[in-house]
Amino acid sequence: MRLLARDGWTIKARGAGERMRRPRIRFWQKVLAALVIVGVAPIALVSVVSTNNTRNDLTLLGVTNIRQRSTSTANAIDAYLASRLGDIILVAKLPDIVRYATNLGDQESRAIARTALAAAAARAPEYESVAVVDPKGTIVAASVPTDEGTSVAFREYFLTAMKGTPYVSDPSYSVITNKPALFFSSPVASNNVVVAVVRTRVNLAAIWDIVESDAGSVGVGAHSFLVDDYGIRLAVSETKGNRAQAESLIYKPIAPIDADTAKKLAADKRFGTITPDKLVIDPLPTLKAALDGLPKGASGDAAFAFGSGSAEQRGVVTRLVNKPWGYVLAVPLTTYTKAADNATFDAGLMLVMGVLLSFVIGILLTRSLVGPLRRLVGEATQVSTGDIDLREAHFDTRSGDDITHEVASAFDRMLNALRFYALADEAGSGGEE
Numbered sequence: 547m548r549l550l551a552r553d554g555w556t557i558k559a560r561g562a563g564e565r566m567r568r569p570r571i572r573f574w575q576k577v578l579a580a581l582v583i584v585g586v587a588p589i590a591l592v593s594v595v596s597t598n599n600t601r602n603d604l605t606l607l608g609v610t611n612i613r614q615r616s617t618s619t620a621n622a623i624d625a626y627l628a629s630r631l632g633d634i635i636l637v638a639k640l641p642d643i644v645r646y647a648t649n650l651g652d653q654e655s656r657a658i659a660r661t662a663l664a665a666a667a668a669r670a671p672e673y674e675s676v677a678v679v680d681p682k683g684t685i686v687a688a689s690v691p692t693d694e695g696t697s698v699a700f701r702e703y704f705l706t707a708m709k710g711t712p713y714v715s716d717p718s719y720s721v722i723t724n725k726p727a728l729f730f731s732s733p734v735a736s737n738n739v740v741v742a743v744v745r746t747r748v749n750l751a752a753i754w755d756i757v758e759s760d761a762g763s764v765g766v767g768a769h770s771f772l773v774d775d776y777g778i779r780l781a782v783s784e785t786k787g788n789r790a791q792a793e794s795l796i797y798k799p800i801a802p803i804d805a806d807t808a809k810k811l812a813a814d815k816r817f818g819t820i821t822p823d824k825l826v827i828d829p830l831p832t833l834k835a836a837l838d839g840l841p842k843g844a845s846g847d848a849a850f851a852f853g854s855g856s857a858e859q860r861g862v863v864t865r866l867v868n869k870p871w872g873y874v875l876a877v878p879l880t881t882y883t884k885a886a887d888n889a890t891f892d893a894g895l896m897l898v899m900g901v902l903l904s905f906v907i908g909i910l911l912t913r914s915l916v917g918p919l920r921r922l923v924g925e926a927t928q929v930s931t932g933d934i935d936l937r938e939a940h941f942d943t944r945s946g947d948d949i950t951h952e953v954a955s956a957f958d959r960m961l962n963a964l965r966f967y968a969l970a971d972e973a974g975s976g977g978e979e
Contacts, residue, residue, distance in 0.1 A: 608882030
């Protein structure tokens with residue numbers, strides 16, 4: 547660094563090896579930053595917090611809505627199972643059935659029992675067959691005569707009823723129709739001794755109707771399904787209008803089935819000729835964890851989430867009472883948070899517009915302020931270099947904004963002072979001569 551003297555002024559000159567100054571932040575950039583920080587940033591922060599709170603509130607509201615519907619439908623399925631079980635228990639107590647069960651060789655009692663069984667089967671359209679099973683597990687009388695002579699000794703519903711307990715089976719393929727069905731059974735007792743079993747074969751149409759009714763029930767994309775205690779889908783809402791493809795849509799486990807359970811299911815012909823290892827696994831680990839956490843034999847529900855991103859869903863699983871099944875109702879999360887998502891887009895658009903407006907305002911404000919000041923600087927430079935006679939130089943104090951006016955006035959006062967000292971110098975020089 548060295549000093550240069552010019553016209554009485556001392557000027558600092560930069561040495562060759564001295565570093566150049568860092569580029570200064572321009573005034574308009576400072577104005578823009580101030581506008582963004584003061585005007586846009588608070589709006590962005592409030593929008594983010596507000597949108598997140600709204601999304602959380604909508605999600606909670608959605609889960610509450612799903613829970614109510616799931617519980618209602620689960621209760622409807624429970625009531626249906628209880629009603630059908632009550633029907634077969636009533637059949638087991640009919641005098642004509644008890645009379646025949648105590649004397650299976652009596653053909654006249656058999657004919658009367660068939661009439662009673664046919665009347666019981668006519669109670670509901672989903673009843674396919676009502677039958678009496680002897681202690682060896684053979685159907686000896688049925689509302690459908692072709693069922694007679696079939697052995698069901700391996701069926702869980704027969705073994706459980708023979709021990710004196712009414713039973714509701716899981717859906718399994720009938721050895722007679724080779725189609726999935728539910729079986730309800732009850733012991734026939736005489737003098738407190740089980741002498742036979744009565745059972746009803748019921749198709750799944752009614753349960754499928756209940757499950758399918760929840761398709762779109764609580765929002766766009768809402769779907770439902772029923773799983774047993776092994777996590778195997780028994781009914782899905784996707785069968786609505788696609789009953790012909792129903793068997794390819796159900797029986798998809800939510801988790802792999804262990805070997806012992808697979809053997810048990812195969813022995814009970816749960817899937818007809820298909821072995822459990824051939825089932826298509828559609829894993830839902832969060833659902834399995836929620837279902838495992840619910841006690842069996844008591845009502846209860848649990849919320850869970852699955853999927854990610856735009857495919858994220860919220861669901862509620864409700865435990866049935868009459869069977870350890872779980873009824874699941876799920877809805878895409880965006881169905882409930884769409885309003886918040888739209889608000890997020892609107893907020894983003896508003897922020898972009900805010901930044902653009904801040905940029906425009908910053909430029910206009912800077913130009914309106916800096917432009918006149920630069921003109922004043924130019925005039926002051928001309929005075930300092932002698933391009934304008936000091937006695938004739940002046941700054942316009944009648945135009946510009948408040949700041950420009952004040953700066954111009956200050957420059958004029960400075961010029962007046964310079965003129966005074968210049969005249970004084972001239973007077974002094976004249977006296978010495």
